[in-house]
Amino acid sequence: xxxxxxxxxxxxxxxxxxxxxxxxxxxxxxxxxxxxxxxxxxxxxxxxxxxxxxxxxxxxxxxxxxxxxxxxxxxxxxxxxxxxxxxxxxxxxxxxxxxx
Numbered sequence: 001x002x003x004x005x006x007x008x009x010x011x012x013x014x015x016x017x018x019x020x021x022x023x024x025x026x027x028x029x030x031x032x033x034x035x036x037x038x039x040x041x042x043x044x045x046x047x048x049x050x051x052x053x054x055x056x057x058x059x060x061x062x063x064x065x066x067x068x069x070x071x072x073x074x075x076x077x078x079x080x081x082x083x084x085x086x087x088x089x090x091x092x093x094x095x096x097x098x099x100x
Contacts, residue, residue, distance in 0.1 A: 029097050037090040041083050048079040 008015045021029070052072055059068040 026097055030094050033090060033093050033097065037086055040086050044079055044082050044086070048075055051075050 005016050005018065008017070052075060055063075055068050055071050055075075059065060063071075
């Protein structure tokens with residue numbers, strides 16, 4: 001691949017000199033990081049959807065509508081908290097990647 005690595009063999013050991021990241025490569029890494037972050041947020045939302053579906057099923061037989069609404073609100077608060085955490089980690093990682 002085009003990583004710019006050239007191996008050097010001294011008989012006992014193979015050495016790889018790793019060049020510093022270019023601005024272009026940093027931008028690619030940030031884009032990749034954002035993609036992983038978005039996948040994480042989608043996974044969190046899918047968990048929320050599954051939990052809400054389970055609560056709606058329980059509402060039909062086991063719990064009241066008020067309890068169902070309360071549980072759904074709790075799930076939404078948890079979802080918001082974890083998505084905010086993902087956003088915070090993403091922002092920190094983006095800043096770290098873009099540092100020269």
